[in-house]
Amino acid sequence: MYALNNGPNTTLVVTVIEAKPPVELSQISWSRDGVTIDVGLARYTISVTGNMLSLTIVNPTHSDSSRYTVSVQHPAGNVSTFVTLTVLGTLHLYFIHV
Secondary structure (H helix, E strand, C coil): CEEECCCCCEEEEEECCCCCCCCCHHHEEEEECCEECCCCCCCEEEEEECCEEEEEECCCCHHHCEEEEEEEEECCEEEEEEEEEEECCCCCCCCCCC
16 A cells, blocks of 8 residues: 655556566556546556656545556566555644744
C-alpha cells in the first residue's frame, strides 16, 4: 500500500528487471480498480523510461484512492502487478507565535 496527502502530482513506478526486446509504451496498460485508464485524459500520464514504467496522477485527491494495476503484453510473456494507493487528504500546518 502507498499512502500520500493531497497535493502535487504523484507517480507510481514499476521497474522491469529484464525484457528483451525492451518494453514499449504500446505494450503497457494501467488500470484503476479493473477499469483501463484512458491515456487521453489530462489527469494521467503513462511513460516508459529505460526499464521504468510509470503512471503519473495529476493533483491526486481522496477520490483517486484505488488499486492500480500495470499490465505488460510482451513477446516474452505477459505480466502484471498492482499497488493500492490511499490519498489521505490535505495536510495543513499552522504555526502560532506566542
